[in-house]
Amino acid sequence: MKHVWKDERSRRTFVSPTVKKRWPLRVAAAVALIATLGFAAMDFPGIWNAGAQFVSAKSGIPVFIFEEKSFRLGLDLQGGAHLVYEADMSAIPEEDRLSALEGVKDVMEQRVNTFGVAEPVVQTTTTGGTYRIIIELAGVMDVSDAIQQIGETPVLEFKEPEPEAGRELTKEEQTQLVDLQTADREAAQTVLTRARAGEDFTSLIAEKSLAPQNGVLTGITENDYLYGALIEAIKNTWTSPGRVVPQVVEAPEGLTIVKYTQASTITESRLSHILICYEGATGCTTGLPEIEANIKIGELKDQATPENFAELAKQNSTDGSAAGGGDLGWTYPGQMVAPFELGALQTPVGAISDPVKTDFGYHLIYKQEERQATAYDLERIVMKLTDQYDIVPYSPWKNTELSGKHLTRAGVELDPSTGIPHVALQFNEEGADLFGELTSAHVGEPIAIFLDGEVLSSPVVQTAIYGGQAIITGDFTLEEAKTLAQRLNAGALPVPVHLLSQQTVGPTLGAVSLEKSVIAACIGFLLVIIFMISYYRLPGVIAALALALYLFLNLAAYRIFDVTVTLAGITGFVLSLGMAVDANVLIIERLKEELKAGRDHHAATDEAYRRAWPAIRDGNITTLIATGILYWFSSSFIQGFALTLSIGVILSMFTAIIISRIYHKNLTQWPSVTKRSWLFGHRHQP
DSSP states (O other), X not given: OHHHHXXXXXXXXXXXXXXXXXXXXXXXXXXXXXXHHHHHHHHSHHHHHHHXXXXXXXXXXXXXXXXOOOOEEOHHHHOEEEEEEEEOOTTSOGGGHHHHHHHHHHHHXXXXXXXXXXXOEEEEEOGGGOOEEEEEEXXXXXXXXXXXXXXXXXXXXXXXXXXXTTOOOOHHHHHHHHHHHHHHHHHHHHHHHHHHTTOOHHHHHHHHOSOGGGOEEEEEOTTOTTTHHHHHHHHHTTOOTTEEOSSOEEETTEEEEEEEEEEEEEEEEEEEEEEEOOTTXXXXXXXXXHHHHHHHHHHHHHHOOTTTHHHHHHHHOOSGGGGGTTEEEEEOTTSSOHHHHHHHHTSOTTOBOOOEEETTEEEEEEEEEEEEEEEEEEEEEEEOOOOGGGTSOOSSEEEEEEEGGGEEEEEEEEOTTTOOEEEEEEEOHHHHHHHHHHHHHTTTSBOEEEETTEEEEOOBOOSOOOSSEEEEOSSOOHHHHHHHXXXXXXXXXXXXXXXXXXXXXXHHHHXXXXXXXXXXXXXXXXHHHHHHHHHHSHHHHHHHHHHHHHHHHXXXXXXXXXXXXXXXXXXXXXXXXXXXXXXXXXXXXXHHHHHHTTOOHHHHHHHHHHHHHHHHHHHHHHXXXXXXXXHXXXXXXXXXXXXXXXXXXXXXXXXXXXXHHHHHHHHTTOHHHHTOGGGGTOOOOO
């Protein structure tokens, strides 16, 4: 027995230098806990920001505010439209088909972007000898108006300078303008007569209005720039609710027939504000970090009074109202963004608000006055009123006979002497003649190339070009030249596309799917935590802490790398959670075996991690290989599954091997804990 006790003392003497390392380990553990809380705040910024604003308001100490950016949800969770187009490549040579498909895809992506769709997905597939383009429009339910335009064959045009643009009208043209405007007014008067005779106003809007989608206006006041003339006409003609104004109103948008439906009393406020925007806020170009903007708006709040507010706005505000001392004039409900309106509503007359955060930055709001006003609900028919630009063009470009049908192909070539890329064009015989005439007439002037009404390039003609071959030079990178060539080919090659299928996922169904997925993930996570703690006890608690960091790291990664979260992606996340648990189980089981073998906790911990690592490494690497294959050789939802699973696997290795080890190593510094074997789920063998 003396020999055994002497051996234990010598073992303690051997490991005692490690005790000196307790502080680095404790600091590492504290950092891991703080990181867990930090990533949790990043994942759920609303909760953190509410607490931070409360603390800042009470203590005066500025607290970091996280940007409240929502997760990017996929089509199946947010709802939207899924469109599949097939490109007809029958008229395209085999060697040009892939390039033509990329060009058409690029054009369709440009068209989708013009509709203001957030984060559209446009991708191609060439499986089974077919050439298809898949478009996913998350958050868009009704794309019937867009489908036809998205699927139209790209239009390529060559335009020359318009020398007439912007000139004054001649006397003959002024007479012509008067005649046309007289005809427009007569047409509007005819529609007004029909409306006052009792025809259905909604049907007249659909039949005659230039803007039928905006035929109903609500909450309009006489101070509104666009619609103030309509309110003035109602008041001047003493029109009662439910009746049509007995005259055609000339408004900024055109000749307007107005039906007055109802009125209500609202409160208008005369406001001024100071805006401090920050990097990432809408329309902000200052480059100021958000934390500095938050500090600055707090400092201005301390300085601001009704007397110096205008001067502070001139000196500090980062928007166009600064020149006018931040004056926003009279505003009415619905005119400003919701957080700004709420801040203004809660501010008494003559007072200055607390800092208010919107998508544009941080605001201080000074409410100067309030008054009661009348808001009007209207229906309207907008009709054309010819102006001078319908007679004299305002566009600097005019059409020519040369178009995409004359362009045989475009390609990227390298200058043999400089190696700089340029785009080479080849025209057919008719196009060669037209291009020769066009370039000879405009030497030293630009000729613009338009695709779908947008300027692709406007190179200057150096000399007349005959023979049907030309090059476009410039400071192109290879990628820029390739993109220009693809777009030119998209407009030149006859590649019609046909809509094969259209699927719509309703927002309600998407919300239900998201809610159920989140509930399932939370229940699964809690069950895993309960099992780990109840079965493995203290090592289970450590595993739970590591898994918590793993969870928040995953969610933060989705935000940072803008990962689109889909149902399949949630599946990948849950599966990676299982793998993270598996790594912890391997380590803990190995730790129990080492403790049963008689090792002390320090040596047992090192040995457990050393022996568990090969199994964890090999299992995760094979999973990453499988997810890599899935990602590169599949599309859409399968890629989302592969991506989230890959992120989860990588982070699970980090939390299981690094974070769990830090916590376990800290335990070895607490003999009062390590000697309680029941906390580790084992009994010492006699």
